[in-house]
Amino acid sequence: FDYDVVITNGICVTAADIAAYDIAIKQEKIVLLAPSGSLARVNARQIIDADGGYVTPGGVDCHVHLEEPAMFGRGTSSDTYETGTRSAIAGGCTAIVAFAPQTKQEPSLLKALEATHARARGNSYCDYGFHLLVGNPGEQALSEFAALTEHEGVTSLKIYMTYAALQLRDDQILSVLLEARRNRIFTMVHAENGDVLNWLTDQLEAKKLFSPKYHSHSRPPVLEAEATNRAIALSSLISNTPILLVHVSDPGATLRIREAQSNGQPIFAETCPQYLFLTRDDLDKPGFEGAKCVCSPPPRDKASQEVIWTGVRNGTFAVVSSDHCPFNYDDAERGKKTCIDDEHPVGRFKEIPNGIPGIETRLPLLFSSGKLPLTKFVEVTSTNPAKLYGLYPSKGSMIPGVSDADLVIWYPDSKLPNITLTNSMLHHATDYTPYEGRKIANWPRYTILRGRVVWDRDNGGVLGEKSFGRFLKRGPSSLDRMWETVDEQGEFDVTKL
Numbered sequence: 478f479d480y481d482v483v484i485t486n487g488i489c490v491t492a493a494d495i496a497a498y499d500i501a502i503k504q505e506k507i508v509l510l511a512p513s514g515s516l517a518r519v520n521a522r523q524i525i526d527a528d529g530g531y532v533t534p535g536g537v538d539c540h541v542h543l544e545e546p547a548m549f550g551r552g553t554s555s556d557t558y559e560t561g562t563r564s565a566i567a568g569g570c571t572a573i574v575a576f577a578p579q580t581k582q583e584p585s586l587l588k589a590l591e592a593t594h595a596r597a598r599g600n601s602y603c604d605y606g607f608h609l610l611v612g613n614p615g616e617q618a619l620s621e622f623a624a625l626t627e628h629e630g631v632t633s634l635k636i637y638m639t640y641a642a643l644q645l646r647d648d649q650i651l652s653v654l655l656e657a658r659r660n661r662i663f664t665m666v667h668a669e670n671g672d673v674l675n676w677l678t679d680q681l682e683a684k685k686l687f688s689p690k691y692h693s694h695s696r697p698p699v700l701e702a703e704a705t706n707r708a709i710a711l712s713s714l715i716s717n718t719p720i721l722l723v724h725v726s727d728p729g730a731t732l733r734i735r736e737a738q739s740n741g742q743p744i745f746a747e748t749c750p751q752y753l754f755l756t757r758d759d760l761d762k763p764g765f766e767g768a769k770c771v772c773s774p775p776p777r778d779k780a781s782q783e784v785i786w787t788g789v790r791n792g793t794f795a796v797v798s799s800d801h802c803p804f805n806y807d808d809a810e811r812g813k814k815t816c817i818d819d820e821h822p823v824g825r826f827k828e829i830p831n832g833i834p835g836i837e838t839r840l841p842l843l844f845s846s847g848k849l850p851l852t853k854f855v856e857v858t859s860t861n862p863a864k865l866y867g868l869y870p871s872k873g874s875m876i877p878g879v880s881d882a883d884l885v886i887w888y889p890d891s892k893l894p895n896i897t898l899t900n901s902m903l904h905h906a907t908d909y910t911p912y913e914g915r916k917i918a919n920w921p922r923y924t925i926l927r928g929r930v931v932w933d934r935d936n937g938g939v940l941g942e943k944s945f946g947r948f949l950k951r952g953p954s955s956l957d958r959m960w961e962t963v964d965e966q967g968e969f970d971v972t973k974l
């Protein structure tokens with residue numbers, strides 16, 4: 478055979494353009510792009526006729542929690558690497574970057590990383606990398622940053638401004654940013670003011686306001702905007718060290734991010750489907766349904782949702798990630814639903830784990846929304862994540878001889894919503910989806926990972942294997958010439974001491 482796989486007659490969409498051409502794949506790479514239909518009769522092991530369909534690069538989801546210990550309230554992760562990545566490929570996602578959690582008790586980042594490797598190794602249906610989740614930025618951890626980038630291919634980390642198990646003080650954040658800058662590590666920030674939300678939670682509980690909707694009262698928009706502003710200020714103090722604000726939900730935070738970007742600061746932002754498709758009214762659904770939409774930050778109102786959509790379209794948000802952070806609402810250990818007892822029949826918001834599943838629904842929801850140009854869809858779900866986290870151009874693109882043959886084929890035969898999303902059609906190990914019953918227009922027909930069809934919606938479903946996913950050693954972020962950014966304002970520059 479001249480080629481392993483050939484895809485003919487499709488309309489190919491990248492972040493840059495939409496055009497009809499054929500794609501030839503050999504030894505896991507895209508090797509040739511040719512005029513549409515011209516490869517229909519070449520000598521290939523497998524020919525896929527994508528007539529009437531769109532071909533996009535595989536989805537890259539750089540915000541995924543799998544098999545983490547309880548840190549976001551009660552409950553432990555319902556998905557393992559195996560079930561989470563199986564769910565990923567069924568939804569068109571071919572690469573993820575998940576978190577390697579370092580707890581407060583663990584001084585070493587390298588140990589935390591090794592423990593995460595052990596969970597993922599041989600258990601992943603898609604390619605995967607890790608961000609360090611830094612819970613204890615002590616001397617030892619900070620001294621390991623160089624080893625992370627030089628030897629481990631781990632070039633990003635996440636820090637938290639909330640959660641008892643993870644919250645860093647401002648001085649600790651500065652220490653992390655300084656060391657991150659020295660080692661060209663890209664820092665993700667969870668920006669919510671933890672002290673304020675704990676205080677508000679106590680106030681609500683004292684008034685016996687326990688139900689899921691009060692989760693959103695405990696985290697008003699200003700608490701996200703304040704922390705976002707503070708994170709941007711801390712970045713500017715360390716000579717404008719690049720940061721990414723994760724899971725942004727609030728217009729005030731969005732405006733502050735946009736302002737910093739307009740000032741030329743290397744401030745990047747992410748939002749997630751829950752802030753585009755859910756609102757705070759979903760937290761007030763009857764029975765336990767509200768609890769299924771509890772995540773942090775909480776979904777906001779309809780007007781905020783529109784501001785977030787605009788931010789995706791105008792480039793304020795570089796990426797749309799899932800923040801797949803799954804918990805079962807049926808808690809096997811307690812023998813009853815998590816957070817439910819006689820006193821709190823619909824759940825006590827303080828105890829509902831903060832997170833929802835979404836690794837499989839991210840691309841279908843966005844592709845089907847009709848609210849993004851297809852090039853923008855590819856940009857925010859695949860190309861930009863790959864660039865931001867040092868995976869480009871082997872991931873997130875279709876460059877012959879360079880890009881891995883990670884592709885998704887979509888057949889939008891109808892413009893009308895014709896698929897009803899139910900949890901029973903998903904491939905995670907979680908017992909609900911917050912999008913139950915929603916009508917969507919499209920679902921990936923094929924997912925191809927390094928030249929291999931790992932998902933065929935109409936013929937066998939998941940065809941991949943849990944041993945096929947590979948660990949991705951990543952380079953430095955390349956979305957911007959961010960590392961050359963210098964603080965020209967002549968102020969005190971701590972990085973020059």
Ligand code: DUC
Nearest residue numbers: 549773800802831832
């Ligand atoms: N932050 C996340 O990124 N995921 C789930 C919980 C949280 O607060």
Ligand code: ZN
Nearest residue numbers: 667723724773
């Ligand atoms: Zn977070």
Ligand code: ZN
Nearest residue numbers: 540542800802
């Ligand atoms: Zn998360």
Ligand code: ZN
Nearest residue numbers: 818820821825
């Ligand atoms: Zn109770």
